[in-house]
Amino acid sequence: MKPISILEDRKNQVFTKGDDEFDISCGKKSLAGSVSQRACVFCGSRVVLYPITDALHLVHGPIGCASYTWDIRGALSSGPELHRMSFSTDLSGTDIIYGGEKKLEKALFELIDIYRPKAAFVYCTCIVGIIGDDVAAVCKKVEAKAGIPVLPVHSEGFKGTKKDGYKAACDALFSLIDRSREEIPEKIPLSINILGEFNIGGETWIIREYYKRMGIEVVSVMTGDSRVEDFSSSHRACLNVVQCSGSLTCLAQKMEKEYGIPFIRVSYFGIEDTSKALYDVASFFPDRPDIMEKTALLVREEVAAILPELYEIKADLKGKRAAIYVGGAFKAFSLIKALKHLGMEVVLVGSQTGNKEDYALLKDMCNPGTVILDDANPLELAKYVLEKDAHLFIGGVKEKPIAYKLGLGFCDHNHERKIPLAGFEGMKNFAREIHETVSSPVWDLVPRKCFVDVLK
Amino acid sequence: MNTAKSYTATRNACKMCTPLGAALVFHGIEGAIPLLHGSQGCSTYMRRYLISHFKEPVDIASSNFSEETAIFGGGANLKLAIENIIRQYSPGMIGIATTCLSETIGDDVPMILSGMDQGEGRTDLVHVSTPSYTGTHMDGFHHAVRAVTAYCNPLGSRIRHKPKPRKRINLFPGMLSNEDLRHLKEIFEDLDTKLILLPDYSERLEGPSWVEYHAIQKGGTPIRDIRDMSLSDASMELGALLAGLSQKGEKTAGTILKERFDIPLVSPGIPIGVKATDSFFSALEEITLKPVPEKYKRQRGRLIDAYVDGNKYVSKKKAVVYGEEDFVTAMAGFLAEIGIIPVLCASGGRSGLLKQALTQILPQNIRDQVHVHQGMDFTQMEEAAKKLSPDFAIGNSKGYTLSRNLKIPLVRTGFPIHDRVGGARILHIGYRGTQQLFDTIVNTLLGNRQDISTVGYAYM
Numbered sequence: 001m002k003p004i005s006i007l008e009d010r011k012n013q014v015f016t017k018g019d020d021e022f023d024i025s026c027g028k029k030s031l032a033g034s035v036s037q038r039a040c041v042f043c044g045s046r047v048v049l050y051p052i053t054d055a056l057h058l059v060h061g062p063i064g065c066a067s068y069t070w071d072i073r074g075a076l077s078s079g080p081e082l083h084r085m086s087f088s089t090d091l092s093g094t095d096i097i098y099g100g101e102k103k104l105e106k107a108l109f110e111l112i113d114i115y116r117p118k119a120a121f122v123y124c125t126c127i128v129g130i131i132g133d134d135v136a137a138v139c140k141k142v143e144a145k146a147g148i149p150v151l152p153v154h155s156e157g158f159k160g161t162k163k164d165g166y167k168a169a170c171d172a173l174f175s176l177i178d179r180s181r182e183e184i185p186e187k188i189p190l191s192i193n194i195l196g197e198f199n200i201g202g203e204t205w206i207i208r209e210y211y212k213r214m215g216i217e218v219v220s221v222m223t224g225d226s227r228v229e230d231f232s233s234s235h236r237a238c239l240n241v242v243q244c245s246g247s248l249t250c251l252a253q254k255m256e257k258e259y260g261i262p263f264i265r266v267s268y269f270g271i272e273d274t275s276k277a278l279y280d281v282a283s284f285f286p287d288r289p290d291i292m293e294k295t296a297l298l299v300r301e302e303v304a305a306i307l308p309e310l311y312e313i314k315a316d317l318k319g320k321r322a323a324i325y326v327g328g329a330f331k332a333f334s335l336i337k338a339l340k341h342l343g344m345e346v347v348l349v350g351s352q353t354g355n356k357e358d359y360a361l362l363k364d365m366c367n368p369g370t371v372i373l374d375d376a377n378p379l380e381l382a383k384y385v386l387e388k389d390a391h392l393f394i395g396g397v398k399e400k401p402i403a404y405k406l407g408l409g410f411c412d413h414n415h416e417r418k419i420p421l422a423g424f425e426g427m428k429n430f431a432r433e434i435h436e437t438v439s440s441p442v443w444d445l446v447p448r449k450c451f452v453d454v455l456k
Numbered sequence: 457m458n459t460a461k462s463y464t465a466t467r468n469a470c471k472m473c474t475p476l477g478a479a480l481v482f483h484g485i486e487g488a489i490p491l492l493h494g495s496q497g498c499s500t501y502m503r504r505y506l507i508s509h510f511k512e513p514v515d516i517a518s519s520n521f522s523e524e525t526a527i528f529g530g531g532a533n534l535k536l537a538i539e540n541i542i543r544q545y546s547p548g549m550i551g552i553a554t555t556c557l558s559e560t561i562g563d564d565v566p567m568i569l570s571g572m573d574q575g576e577g578r579t580d581l582v583h584v585s586t587p588s589y590t591g592t593h594m595d596g597f598h599h600a601v602r603a604v605t606a607y608c609n610p611l612g613s614r615i616r617h618k619p620k621p622r623k624r625i626n627l628f629p630g631m632l633s634n635e636d637l638r639h640l641k642e643i644f645e646d647l648d649t650k651l652i653l654l655p656d657y658s659e660r661l662e663g664p665s666w667v668e669y670h671a672i673q674k675g676g677t678p679i680r681d682i683r684d685m686s687l688s689d690a691s692m693e694l695g696a697l698l699a700g701l702s703q704k705g706e707k708t709a710g711t712i713l714k715e716r717f718d719i720p721l722v723s724p725g726i727p728i729g730v731k732a733t734d735s736f737f738s739a740l741e742e743i744t745l746k747p748v749p750e751k752y753k754r755q756r757g758r759l760i761d762a763y764v765d766g767n768k769y770v771s772k773k774k775a776v777v778y779g780e781e782d783f784v785t786a787m788a789g790f791l792a793e794i795g796i797i798p799v800l801c802a803s804g805g806r807s808g809l810l811k812q813a814l815t816q817i818l819p820q821n822i823r824d825q826v827h828v829h830q831g832m833d834f835t836q837m838e839e840a841a842k843k844l845s846p847d848f849a850i851g852n853s854k855g856y857t858l859s860r861n862l863k864i865p866l867v868r869t870g871f872p873i874h875d876r877v878g879g880a881r882i883l884h885i886g887y888r889g890t891q892q893l894f895d896t897i898v899n900t901l902l903g904n905r906q907d908i909s910t911v912g913y914a915y916m
Contacts, residue, residue, distance in 0.1 A: 401512050
């Protein structure tokens with residue numbers, strides 16, 4: 001077999017620490033013909049807004065975009081589950097010719113009448129940008145009659161990358177926050193908003209519980225297990241705590257500008273980062289040393305509860321090699337730290353949407369020889385996983401078959417998983433999952449590891 | 457046709473968009489890779505959808521539209537994409553399927569491709585028009601099969617007949633499972649008849665683990681075989697609706713070969729159930745001039761014996777059947793054959809032929825108990841099913857919500873199976889496939905009866 005080649009135009013998006021002058025190129029459109037692991041603008045918007053459980057999420061376009069995103073995400077709700085439905089205007093040929101506005105309007109009225117949502121989001125898909133439907137005007141009209149916020153999300157697939165989809169979602173979300181804002185300007189004491197947390201497998205609940213124990217009030221979560229009414233007092237929080245910085249930083253910036261709410265970036269993944277997140281929030285309230293005391297106690301208790309098992313697992317995983325390919329680079333930082341905690345070595349790390357600073361930081365965190373990739377394709381991922389002889393791949397559903405075909409363990413760290421990986425409890429789940437897959441005896445049978453084919 | 461209240465919006469669709477079917481077809485051709493001419497998201501979403509069913513790598517390239525592309529046309533992007541794919545994958549064929557975006561801005565793909573070097577020994581560039589706003593994934597699938605067949609067998613390409621030692625048959629199976637495709641190949645081997653099966657993703661999308669990375673997995677219909685279709689003795693297309701379409705004058709792969717090269721075409725339904733499989737085998741006998749091997753007669757005998765043994769567990773039971781129209785028709789025919797009433801037959805497709813196809817396949821005495829709906833989504837289906845108190849549902853994973861809400865078991869068949877392993881290994885067709893379906897249905901009903909029983913006998 002001929003060696004896998006890297007496309008000329010992608011060469012400056014692939015680096016090996018120590019070998020190359022480090023000047024990674026990123027934030028680019030994906031190269032035509034390269035099988036990018038990225039999705040589109042619509043995908044970015046959909047992931048951010050999806051967990052708002054009592055809103056209507058209507059995809060305006062032909063059926064595909066709604067079909068492929070129907071109930072695929074593990075974003076749990078403690079109440080309404082309207083977000084799990086897949087609504088589409090299902091545009092047909094005649095709609096493309098005569099325009100889809102009338103159909104959209106009728107669909108909105110009908111769905112609002114049946115499901116009584118607290119707000120509605122209308123996602124524009126590629127085609128809407130081309131046929132020129134005035135979605136904003138339709139939304140305005142429906143909002144006036146139906147009496148709930150009806151918000152256009154300008155997420156036409158081709159108008160940028162997934163990151164632009166995050167921005168479109170932030171714009172819509174800010175509009176909702178600003179519109180439903182109650183007329184009380186006073187801050188709620190010792191309060192925060194949690195941003196960029198989507199309650200995958202119940203992660204929001206884990207984190208909320210920590211804050212409760214610390215004596216911090218969570219005003220609203222954007223958007224894990226959220227209700228539209230939660231956002232009416234978002235502007236009264238003292239601090240915005242932003243996770244998954246790629247998706248909601250622009251909302252945090254806007255809220256800082258409009259409501260004077262400062263924000264910090266955190267990660268709830270791994271022992272180190274979860275502890276740091278909680279300590280950072282506690283230190284934001286310096287007049288209340290009791291909060292810091294409670295936080296320290298919480299961290300001590302939680303860490304003590306999981307450490308014995310982590311040590312046991314570490315004994316098995318020590319020295320094993322891992323590859324990481326995730327959507328946002330911020331997640332990769334936490335994963336590197338968490339894997340180090342388990343005694344594992346990271347040999348490949350990449351992201352779909354990292355920026356220059358992210359990659360510089362990744363480089364600093366990694367050992368020499370680690371491959372760093374921006375917007376990789378399956379061929380590149382396979383090439384380096386093989387070259388580095390990794391034991392484990394951490395990624396999403398599109399990376400899973402690459403890992404499995406080549407006989408590597410796999411851990412799903414995407415939004416489709418059903419297991420919470422956040423917080424201390426999540427770290428325990430993460431370690432268990434990795435342990436289960438890496439130590440499975442099936443790898444002894446796969447052809448790449450077992451060179452003798454007994455049947456030949 | 458019974459009409460449910462029609463809604464403007466589709467709620468939990470029972471269909472996917474056209475390019476997905478086309479992408480799957482190109483994965484069933486040796487050395488071919490699909491390229492969607494549109495936004496990056498289309499490729500990624502469809503990859504994810506197919507990967508979750510097949511549990512295999514499914515690469516689909518994208519021409520990756522940007523705002524400028526949408527304004528100035530996608531020609532340059534498409535060319536660049538093709539060049540990059542050739543460089544990285546060295547494919548024998550690139551299947552270029554359009555999307556709603558490239559169709560609406562009016563990209564003239566054939567013209568763009570005609571400007572590219574397609575000389576001897578180069579990659580075949582096959583275009584299929586799949587605007588997502590027309591039809592469903594099933595239309596995309598059939599259109600891609602038609603496009604490849606037409607491309608590889610241009611008018612006048614037929615070389616003179618050489619004497620052939622054995623018969624050669626073109627078979628267009630429609631969207632079947634990997635195991636179904638393998639079963640078809642086994643049948644033709646047993647008949648000692650050369651089979652050109654298009655598409656055949658059974659090896660590519662279910663291969664062994666690798667020692668090294670394969671840019672394009674092994675397997676698929678060899679392109680040279682597709683070129684030889686014009687030399688075959690007959691063509692066969694599976695699917696009652698597909699047959700209806702070609703009767704209506706819509707071109708299919710089989711009708712194109714018939715028109716261009718006068719190759720006889722037979723179009724039985726998908727062979728699920730004894731009667732449908734009988735028709736399939738007798739059609740095979742006719743075109744191959746080979747008797748049905750003893751092995752299949754024995755399978756048939758065992759199947760009917762099993763029908764008898766299990767008759768009272770299924771008789772008068774009521775089922776919801778959903779999925780692609782051809783699949784629904786074949787499945788309903790099988791259920792009726794064992795005494796199950798397919799009280800609700802529903803599909804997201806809108807060919808206008810479902811009612812007619814079902815009328816032909818279902819016995820007169822149960823027809824008035826069968827509610828047929830085309831263009832139906834899962835929410836409407838659930839509402840309609842509630843009134844019919846069905847005993848179980850049969851179809852793909854997407855009906856799980858319905859079955860959960862109605863508290864009835866779901867027998868998983870068809871595509872996609874996203875919530876179980878082995879979806880691609882389900883055998884639906886032939887006597888052996890029917891046997892497996894029958895056992896699964898009976899055991900599902902027995903298991904359900906056992907589970908809800910207050911006594912819980914470990915004996916039937």
